[in-house]
Amino acid sequence: xxxxxxxxxxxxxxxxxxxxxxxxxxxxxxxxxxxxxxxxxxxxxxxxxxxxxxxxxxxxxxxxxxxxxxxxxxxxxxxxxxxxxxxxxxxxxxxxxxxxxxxxxxxxxxxxxxxxxxxxxxxxxxxxxxxxxxxxxxxxxxxxxxxxxxxxxxxxxxxxxxxxxxxxxxxxxxxxxxxxxxxxxxxxxxxxxxxxxxxxxxxxxxxxxxxxxxxxxxxxxxxxxxxxxxxxxxxxxxxxxxxxxxxxxxxxxxxxxxxxxxxxxxxxxxxxxxxxxxxxxxxxxxxxxxxxxxxxxxxxxxxxxxxxxxxxxxxxxxxxxxxxxxxxxxxxxxxxxxxxxxxxxxxxxxxxxxxxxxxxxxxxxxxxxxxxxxxxxxxxxxxxxxxxxxxxxxxxxxxxxxxxxxxxxxxxxxxxxxxxxxxxxxxxxxxxxxxxxxxxxxxxxxxxxxxxxxxxxxxxxxxxxxxxxxxxxxxxxxxxxxxxxxxxxxxxxxxxxxxxxxxxxxxxxxxxxxxxxxxxxxxxxxxxxxxxxxxxxxxxxxxxxxxxxxxxxxxxxxxxxxxxxxxxxxxxxxxxxxxxxxxxxxxxxxxxxxxxxxxxxxxxxxxxxxxxxxxxxxxxxxxxxxxxxxxxxxxxxxxxxxxxxxxxxxxxxxxxxxxxxxxxxxxxxxxxxxxxxxxxxxxxxxxxxxxxxxxxxxxxxxxxxxxxxxxxxxxxxxxxxxxxxxxxxxxxxxxxxxxxxxxxxxxxxxxxxxxxxxxxxxxxxxxxxxxxxxxxxxxxxxxx
Numbered sequence: 001x002x003x004x005x006x007x008x009x010x011x012x013x014x015x016x017x018x019x020x021x022x023x024x025x026x027x028x029x030x031x032x033x034x035x036x037x038x039x040x041x042x043x044x045x046x047x048x049x050x051x052x053x054x055x056x057x058x059x060x061x062x063x064x065x066x067x068x069x070x071x072x073x074x075x076x077x078x079x080x081x082x083x084x085x086x087x088x089x090x091x092x093x094x095x096x097x098x099x100x101x102x103x104x105x106x107x108x109x110x111x112x113x114x115x116x117x118x119x120x121x122x123x124x125x126x127x128x129x130x131x132x133x134x135x136x137x138x139x140x141x142x143x144x145x146x147x148x149x150x151x152x153x154x155x156x157x158x159x160x161x162x163x164x165x166x167x168x169x170x171x172x173x174x175x176x177x178x179x180x181x182x183x184x185x186x187x188x189x190x191x192x193x194x195x196x197x198x199x200x201x202x203x204x205x206x207x208x209x210x211x212x213x214x215x216x217x218x219x220x221x222x223x224x225x226x227x228x229x230x231x232x233x234x235x236x237x238x239x240x241x242x243x244x245x246x247x248x249x250x251x252x253x254x255x256x257x258x259x260x261x262x263x264x265x266x267x268x269x270x271x272x273x274x275x276x277x278x279x280x281x282x283x284x285x286x287x288x289x290x291x292x293x294x295x296x297x298x299x300x301x302x303x304x305x306x307x308x309x310x311x312x313x314x315x316x317x318x319x320x321x322x323x324x325x326x327x328x329x330x331x332x333x334x335x336x337x338x339x340x341x342x343x344x345x346x347x348x349x350x351x352x353x354x355x356x357x358x359x360x361x362x363x364x365x366x367x368x369x370x371x372x373x374x375x376x377x378x379x380x381x382x383x384x385x386x387x388x389x390x391x392x393x394x395x396x397x398x399x400x401x402x403x404x405x406x407x408x409x410x411x412x413x414x415x416x417x418x419x420x421x422x423x424x425x426x427x428x429x430x431x432x433x434x435x436x437x438x439x440x441x442x443x444x445x446x447x448x449x450x451x452x453x454x455x456x457x458x459x460x461x462x463x464x465x466x467x468x469x470x471x472x473x474x475x476x477x478x479x480x481x482x483x484x485x486x487x488x489x490x491x492x493x494x495x496x497x498x499x500x501x502x503x504x505x506x507x508x509x510x511x512x513x514x515x516x517x518x519x520x521x522x523x524x525x526x527x528x529x530x531x532x533x534x535x536x537x538x539x540x541x542x543x544x545x546x547x548x549x550x551x552x553x554x555x556x557x558x559x560x561x562x563x564x565x566x567x568x569x570x571x572x573x574x575x576x577x578x579x580x581x582x583x584x585x586x587x588x589x590x591x592x593x594x595x596x597x598x599x600x601x602x603x604x605x606x607x608x609x610x611x612x613x614x615x616x617x618x619x620x621x622x623x624x625x626x627x628x629x630x631x632x633x634x635x636x637x638x639x640x641x642x643x644x645x646x647x648x649x650x651x652x653x654x655x656x657x658x659x660x661x662x663x664x665x666x667x668x669x670x671x672x673x674x675x676x677x678x679x680x681x682x683x684x685x686x687x688x689x690x691x692x693x694x695x696x697x698x699x700x701x702x703x704x705x706x707x708x709x710x711x712x713x714x715x716x717x718x719x720x721x722x723x724x725x726x727x728x729x730x731x732x733x734x735x736x737x738x739x740x741x742x743x744x745x746x747x748x749x750x751x752x753x754x755x756x757x758x759x760x761x762x763x764x765x766x767x768x769x770x771x772x773x774x775x776x777x778x779x780x781x782x783x784x
Contacts, residue, residue, distance in 0.1 A: 040077025
């Protein structure tokens with residue numbers, strides 16, 4: 001039974017597609033037949049021009065399935081001129097078809113059309129004149145040939161796809177071609193006049209109104225002027241009407257922002273003016289009735305078709321949002337200047353601070369620690385420290401005599417002098433490299449400081465007022481297209497995810513309805529959820545509302561953090577931080593330093609602080625972690641390292657981005673499902689080669705995020721069993737409806753009873769929830 005229904009549905013679908021294709025084919029065939037009829041009726045310079053022949057040649061070559069429609073329309077149009085002209089056109093078609101079907105010769109379309117017109121017309125005129133025709137007749141034959149070849153050239157340009165994928169690209173050549181071809185059709189329509197209605201004037205006025213509504217003032221004037229030029233040129237009286245058509249397009253385009261009714265109404269003003277100003281122009285009752293009909297057809301056009309034409313023009317000419325280059329350059333320079341200043345402080349101020357010099361005692365070398373004369377050389381009365389200081393001073397001298405004397409003194413004192421000298425040379429080389437490295441960092445910092453000062457001076461001299469006038473115009477136009485009259489837009493912040501602006505809206509509908517519609521339309525325009533709130537309303541002299549919009553926060557993050565220090569120490573080796581980058585983006589950091597002492601805490605805390613500073617200056621998180629690894633690997637006075645578990649939670653769209661460098665697994669709990677985000681990379685500053693694990697997860701409401709340090713799970717017990725128990729305890733607490741704070745405290749109490757914690761540990765528990773507005777909560781009253 002199901003199979004039968006599917007077959008019926010399939011047959012119905014095929015029938016619908018067949019009817020749709022047949023309907024479209026009939027419409028296209030009718031349009032081609034009408035175009036062929038108009039081209040056959042065209043008269044230029046008071047002489048019939050065979051525009052139907054190039055049109056039929058293009059249809060035969062490019063659209064062979066519509067040959068019959070083109071042939072029918074062309075023959076009918078030619079018959080209305082006269083039987084003689086129809087006979088000539090039929091003979092030309094037969095001659096052209098014979099040349100096309102001749103297999104041994106392949107002619108160019110232009111040569112084929114020109115030779116056909118010249119041969120048939122010359123033979124026809126010789127038959128009529130019983131000999132060679134006059135020079136004027138020969139001139140008209142050549143004129144018809146050249147004109148037909150020119151029209152064929154423009155028609156081929158118009159029908160050629162401009163891109164490889166077959167889509168149309170409106171180049172200057174195509175625009176010129178469509179104006180020329182359209183002018184030829186309008187000239188052919190001039191003979192189609194019934195009572196007070198002229199087909200050519202109706203179509204011309206309709207096109208001027210359509211172009212004025214969908215395009216710009218300049219494009220409308222050029223379009224109207226070009227059509228007026230060709231139509232007037234064909235009638236040998238083009239000056240006055242050309243100016244009239246241009247003025248009609250100019251006035252209509254000036255009021256395009258006021259709607260299509262204003263465009264249709266104001267398009268009559270130039271004709272009324274020229275009717276009283278110039279009595280020589282053919283402005284009569286036929287002209288005005290035809291204009292009125294064209295305007296009515298324009299007003300009856302569906303709104304979605306008109307909006308599509310406007311959007312199509314914008315997409316092919318100008319970008320929807322035009323960017324003010326000066327403003328963008330200034331903002332980018334300012335951000336780069338702040339970044340340079342931050343890098344200068346990071347490289348120089350934080351890690352090359354001048355330390356207070358204190359007297360340090362020389363420590364014995366490795367070769368000396370295994371020598372039996374250790375106490376004699378390095379004891380209370382030892383002389384080795386003074387000899388080594390003398391050797392260091394001698395090495396700074398350029399005289400070899402001082403080197404030799406000190407080395408001889410060292411050899412007389414030490415029984416392992418060769419090994420000791422090698423160790424001294426190595427230590428001296430290391431100190432030299434450290435001094436060079438310090439100098440290099442200082443030079444880089446100074447260069448960055450100079451670059452920062454240069455950018456600051458450049459910004460001070462080239463500072464412009466940051467505005468959003470271009471975006472305001474586009475947004476107001478977009479809202480107007482959706483029947484929302486926005487008077488003004490005042491921007492406060494224009495950062496993605498942290499927008500804030502005020503709309504001045506003149507709309508008498510209920511405020512909640514207006515705000516809801518604005519939120520929907522602005523989301524479509526800015527691709528960002530916004531929250532609106534009415535802050536002011538004025539009734540006189542005009543009615544308007546001030547509605548303040550801010551970036552909407554769809555989600556809120558409830559969290560709690562549990563920390564534990566090993567052996568009840570006051571300081572833990574773990575560090576964490578949770579802070580908002582802006583209201584729609586929350587940053588989470590967890591770092592575990594090596595060990596449980598103060599040095600581990602200082603290392604992890606410094607890593608957290610550096611990461612926060614990098615994010616403050618809009619550095620990419622992955623770039624920031626690579627920068628921190630580079631800075632920490634430069635330290636040669638310690639072998640400390642730390643893990644970094646960094647996450648960003650997008651509170652607008654519910655995205656979770658994780659960057660890990662040696663961190664523990666991050667868990668995402670969604671009902672009975674469990675998602676793990678694991679790390680396989682080493683901690684920051686641990687290995688020369690550094691890699692980062694990056695992953696993005698889509699979150700839903702009521703998802704729970706769990707981030708831990710490695711001290712939570714004991715190495716003496718089975719890891720999987722501890723993990724399963726911990727996750728199960730969290731789920732049980734959440735199912736009981738307790739808050740995050742209560743759940744985390746109870747879970748840690750129960751977990752420590754089962755598996756004692758033997759290291760510093762930090763547990764961060766988060767729950768993502770929808771932000772619920774007060775008016776969305778409805779509690780029905782309970783009556784007894």
